[in-house]
Amino acid sequence: MNLIKLAFRNFFRMKFKLFIALFIGSISILKAQYNNPQYKIIDVEHYKLTLEVNDSTNVINANINVNLQFKQAANEFYLDLVERDSVSGKGMKVDSIYQNNVEVNFKQLNNKLIIYPKHNFPNLTYTYKIKYKGEPKDGLVISKNLHGDRTFFGDNWPNRAKNWFPCVDHPSDKATVEYIIKAPNHYQAIANGFMVEETNISEKRKQYYFKTEVPLPTKVMVVGIAKFAIQNIGEVQNVPVSTWVYPQTKENGFHDFEIAKSVLDFFIEKIGEYPYQKLANVQSKTRFGGMENAGNIFYFEESVTGKQEHEDLIAHEIVHQWFGNSATEIDWSHLWLSEGFATYLTDLYMLEKHGDEVFKTRLRKEKSKVLSFYKQSKTPVVDGKTKDFMKLLNANSYQKGAWVLHMLRDKIGNELFWQGIKEYYNTYKFKNASTKDFKQVMEQVSGKSLELFFNQWLFNVGHPILKTDFIYFRKKLRLTVEQLQEKPFEFPLEIALYYKDGSSEIKTIEVQNKSYAYEIEAKGDVKYIELDPNTKLLFEEEK
Template sequence: MKFIIKISFLFFGFCNILFAQTNNAHYNSIDVQHYKLTLSVNDSTDVIDAEIEVSIKFKRSLERFELDLVSKDSTGIGMQVDSVYQNNIVVDFSQKDNKLAIEAKHVFPRLPYTYTIKYSGIPKDGLIISKNMYGDRTFFGDNWPNRAHNWFPCVDHPSDKATIEYFIKAPNHYQVIANGYEVEETNLTEDLKQYHYKTKVPLPTKVMVIGIAKFAVQNTGITHNIPVSTWVYPQTKAAGFNDFAIAKDILDFFIEKIGDYPFQKLANVQSKTRYGGMENAGNIFYFEKSVTGNQEHKDLIAHEIAHQWFGNSATEIEWSHLWLSEGFATYFTNLYILEADGEAAFRKRLTDDREKILNFYKTQQTPIVDTKTTDYLKLLNPNSYQKGAWVLHMLKAKIGEENFWKGIKTYYDFYKFKNASSTDFKKVMAQVSGKNLDTFFTQWLEKTGQPKIKASWIHGGDKLRIMVEQLQEQTFEFPLNLEIIYSDGTSEIKTVEVTNQKEPFVVTTKALDVKEIKYDPNVNLLFEMDNE
């Protein structure tokens, strides 16, 4: 979702924001098909006037259903619903505990019903109305993880996807960017303009956004029939156009490696997002100061573009499976760096990521698939990002390059525009590779930590006897590569399969003196070496 650069913003700038673990009970009752949001903004107040049509299919018969919507509080901040209609008939509703409960009389499962909700208010969050770094007024959606319901009624959970269209009315000195393609742009009055955007494919609410600001816009070009554009503040036009020019090449790389781009455009947008980057579907929002003119954030741009496939299109079923989004985006960024900058840069990123994982484990011992953490912001940690990426790196080594890419493409093709769990991903990779991956996925995703290795060796003739001991409590199974360096300066790599807490190995070598052994020379294992 977000690039790791934003972590400091999250924990220090917004440490007061907590998100409770989702209760899926009411989500299991309805399936939103489409949102049609009409919204008006102005320059005199922060109040938005809105109407939304929510098209729903019911999964079972029920008398009332709920949508997520933050209610107006005692300070006057929040949304106040004025009326709800079903087919022009007024229906009863109530607002309580940030839920909008709506009467659902005489509904039948699997049939479509549309409810029109008229409401207004000042968004508490989600739609950020403020001034940018140049003092210009801006309106930017910023929904992750479940903040969309601060500004429109919805099922604010990644498991419920829907198409969306926007009718945005704004003073005509602004431009508007949103998900999907621009259907129409209309001058309503001398001072007011309406923008109509619409998506063709379903999205999770976390990446449904609008951006309203003064922009300089450049059409970067078209690749694989996908238009690429840059939207930056007019004051940073030259720098921004230069910074985001690389997006087209990055998009090329991912299309060729993964498959067709899932959306109708790629717009890179300078914004007020609280994150380093937020991967909103088809229009990525980057933090204001990412624009420098020096192309300093190639990895940030690659990370957010990778999310268009993983996170936006193939989406995690629940927050605890966040690594399917963030771990994937992190690793595919590394693979792009391998392509663009070479093997040394790639290995350095892996080594740096490994160090972040080890340091994080010293302060927090939780698994990647973390079902106990109820503050979603705390899931934005090295487990979800760097360790998730390392799982993919080790998986590639385990099943081979060809099977890895075949599995990635198969997984994406099946789950695009759908939701997946870690088990779903495992099943695809196991089927493609023909390998049993149960132990691999269990030890790396569901258990905490990583191997901490202590090794000792003796050498005689052409035999190297090495003892490998795991010092951590849980036993891991993994291949350990050894680079054996001889007295004449030559070397060779041997591999031992470690399966026990303490295990001896005998390795055949050249009949030369062994000068040194390097462990994991090609950076293929997530581990810690005990040097005592």
């Protein structure tokens, strides 16, 4: 009878877990539907972009084949594309669209390319060939580099790809991509994927052909066209690694980026197989310090110094190849799954490479940025209200996200933490995930409920603000801990007791209440105490 009861109990427990998993998954899908209106209608499978650039004008001539499936019958659908405006003259003008070789009607309105298909049936693949031209307003940056040489660099994050090619410009719609790049022959070209072809098509022009094997979000689909010095620096676990820098300072650039091999090897060992066909580190005109474009990372121009000053930046962008590019946040509000991961896994790389003091110094600096940002903006890490996505590039997404992972690692242990990171990646590689998806994986791996942990640190605003006081009497320390913020947090707090004889020890208390008095055994006269001596908790201390 007891065995029967146990069997039924286990059966219903499994059913309940399945229900929860499906429920959480449906929330992620609904979130994507809300922020990507085309989610219900189309699914882009592949882009094939032919792009022609020149030195006489900033106008690009292009055509793109977009392979997509309809999820339901539709009289119209749209792709994101910034149209030409009459004031600046910048933007894209579409000349024609063909659906499987049949011309179809379209219009450009409010930076959308609205297409009226001739017919469509769900779950069949249709190819739309779109011919267009124009001067990009943004996204494809056409300018001069710091040496005065003309360059063309894709710089799409968060949703600026639509400035130079028609697409579903949202991280939840991934697709494979091919590029055929036609340019004057004094340039070299780099793009996502493997270079299939390099051809002299005339005395003055070259053609480059790149192709990816795995789907990418549009935020990391880019090309780079410039005068480069290129160094192939070998392979790391069968991944070719190369450096692309401006020729004027090639020796410095080659030296700066040679450390990428050891960084890549570290993360392959820790996370798993590298997701792309190559790793190219590229000096560029990106507006960011680094932009983690899939398989070819673009770094800011001044990153080349010859002093290897940006090891942590290189590590940060390489981490993104797994988290952000391959396992991608379902929506921008979950950006910490990209930036928080890259920040903290870089911290762990620096711990391995440079030791504990460097690691803790980085954590303290990150903590300071979180506390400063909180004084300016009281928003949660998972922020669905901010619609200017550039403003999500903040201390919540980066440094607080990193601290959440740091505290999670302390909570479940280093071994289970890395096991969970690997499992999360393997589950969502080449897919999309939400914060709750990540939580579910870490719960399965650790065997612990993490609902409260994730809610208080990621979905609620703020952090613990602690005021403490103590008295010592007869080997007893009476410690009062008061949380001054509006909502109390629950967390372990390490207390270092420093004795008058010069010795010390660490005690741990579980803080759960708004205010509470703890009685702690002490081995002698306590001179003073220190909260969180090992840098394990994100908090603010009120003096």
